[in-house]
Every structure is written in C-alpha cells, then in structure tokens.
Amino acid sequence: QQQVKQSPQSLIVQKGGISIINCAYENTAFDYFPWYQQFPGKGPALLIAIRPDVSEKKEGRFTISFNKSAKQFSLHIMDSQPGDSATYFCAASMSVNTGFQKLVFGTGTRLLVSP
Amino acid sequence: GAVVSQHPSWVICKSGTSVKIECRSLDFQATTMFWYRQFPKQSLMLMATSNEGSKATYEQGVEKDKFLINHASLTLSTLTVTSAHPEDSSFYICSASAGGGPVEKLFFGSGTQLSVL
Numbered sequence: 001q002q003q004v005k006q007s008p009q010s011l012i013v014q015k016g017g018i019s020i021i022n023c024a025y026e027n028t029a030f031d032y033f034p035w036y037q038q039f040p041g042k043g044p045a046l047l048i049a050i051r052p053d054v055s056e057k058k059e060g061r062f063t064i065s066f067n068k069s070a071k072q073f074s075l076h077i078m079d080s081q082p083g084d085s086a087t088y089f090c091a092a093s094m095s096v097n098t099g100f101q102k103l104v105f106g107t108g109t110r111l112l113v114s115p
Numbered sequence: 116g117a118v119v120s121q122h123p124s125w126v127i128c129k130s131g132t133s134v135k136i137e138c139r140s141l142d143f144q145a146t147t148m149f150w151y152r153q154f155p156k157q158s159l160m161l162m163a164t165s166n167e168g169s170k171a172t173y174e175q176g177v178e179k180d181k182f183l184i185n186h187a188s189l190t191l192s193t194l195t196v197t198s199a200h201p202e203d204s205s206f207y208i209c210s211a212s213a214g215g216g217p218v219e220k221l222f223f224g225s226g227t228q229l230s231v232l
Contacts, residue, residue, distance in 0.1 A: 036223075043121070043208045043223035044159070089158060103149075103221070105158045 004092050006106030013113050019077040021109045023090035026071065030092035034103075035064065035075045038087045047088070048075070080113045087111070117143050119211050121224030128199055129232055136194045136227045138209030144189035145211035150182075153206040153226075165192040199231040 005024045013019045023033075034049035050057045050064040050073065057064045063076040077084055090106040118141040128134050138148055146167050151159040163173045163184050171184035181203075183195040192211075196203055208226040 041124075041226065041228070043119075043210070043226045045223065046221070102161065102164075105160075107158045108156070110156070 004090060004104050004106040006090050006109060008109060009107070010110040011112070013077075013080045013111065015080065015082060015113055015115055017080050017113075019080045019084070019111055019113070020074060021088055021090070021111070022072065022074045023106050024070075024072045025092050027092070027094065028071070029094045030104075032093040033064070033066065033073050034091050034093070035062075036089045036091060036105075038089065038108075040087075044089060077111075080111075082113045082115050085111055085113050117141075117211075117220070117222045119145075119209065119222045119224040121209055121227055123227060124225060125228040125230070127230045127232065130200050131198055133195055133197045134199055134229060136196075136207055136209070136229075138192045138194070138211065138224050140190045140211045140222075143211075145192075146189060147212050148186060148192040149210045149221075150184060150192075150194050151208045151210070153208060155206075159208060162194075196229065199229070201231045204229055204231045 007022050032051055035047045036044035037047045038044040048059050048062045048064055050066050052068050055066050061078045066073045088109045091103045093103050120139045120141050122137045126134055148165040150162045152162050153159045161174050162177045163171045165171045165184045165186040167186045167189050173179045181197055186192040206226050206228050208223055210221050210223045212221050
C-alpha cells in the first residue's frame, strides 16, 4: 500500500514530441504528488507537484494530470528537448504523526530525448 | 531557492573503515533532514529521518548501528557508515525541509557516491 508504481521504465522521444510518464498508487492517505527530475550524479530536484483536489496542473511545458478515482497521475512534457533527458521520479506524500511528511518514490523513468 | 550542500560528492574507502557524509542547509534552518540510499538505476529508498536534538528514526530494515545519524544543529546532519563493506557502496542523498515539515519545501543535496573496495 505504500508503493507508487511508475511506468515506463525507460522512454525515448524525438525532439519536439510529448513525453508521458504514468504513476499509480494505492494508499488514499497520500495527499501530495510531486515529480522530481534527476540528472546523473545529482540529487533530485522538484519539477512540479499536485494535490488531489485538482485534476490538472501546468507549469510551462510540464503538466500533471491527476485522476483521483483511478488513483493515477501522469507527467506530460510537451515539446520535449534533449536537455530534458534525465530520470524522472513520481512520488507521493502523506503526513505522519510526527508532523513531517514522508515521501514515497516511484521506480523512476529514464527519458532520452533524441535530437 | 534553498540550497542543501552535501559533502563529499564521492568517496572511496577500504572495507572495514568508516565514512562520514555531511548534509548542510546553507540558507535555512532544517529541523528535519532525511537520508536516502539509491542503487544504480533504482529509486530512492528512505533510510532514516533525522531530527535536530533527538535520535534519528530509522526505516524498517536499516541497521541503526551501521548507519549512524547525528543532527547536531539546525543546519547540519551527518551520516556515518561504520565498518563499511562493498555491499554498502551506493549513492547516498540527503534532503532537508525548509518549512519544518511541508514536503513542498523539501530540497535535496547533490548526493554522495560511496565506493567501498
């Protein structure tokens, strides 16, 4: 129930195309769903995030679609660029009794945008 | 944005030795810091939660005597891998919350690649 399932494991997209990464969760206690971008040898960086009371959030070329009833959410990268080549992690968070929020990460998607 | 500095970025050590990794929040105070472990091409696995002035909370399956965590100040947490062995070789990443809790304000360090020979 603590898992976040992510697919695909890897993705190759041509420059200018749309990259789509999907995630699914089971625990309805999750209340925050961020996406992180990680380059090799670096820590992850927050890309965009959504709360379950919203079905879509867009920031520039990045859009999160959220389906609460299906317990699924996805990341869409429009007009994909070679610089977007990285590993993307979805995550889910819920508050715990100590006050902080614990992140559970998906398994990651390695995106390669070909020139 | 907030910066989390992690040092060293990579370290090579002999089997049986101990290695200390530092995680500093440079421009904010972090009452809570998190330590993750990431194997090649795999996801981040939370190892422990570090709270300033108190004992760390370890995730199930993480040996607290092997991975010593000290959160001595509001800007510094350290992870010491004691008696390191080759199976401890991994990428270790820390994160710190600038808001004292909200994950929206969670920032990650650049990671430390540990190689144990």
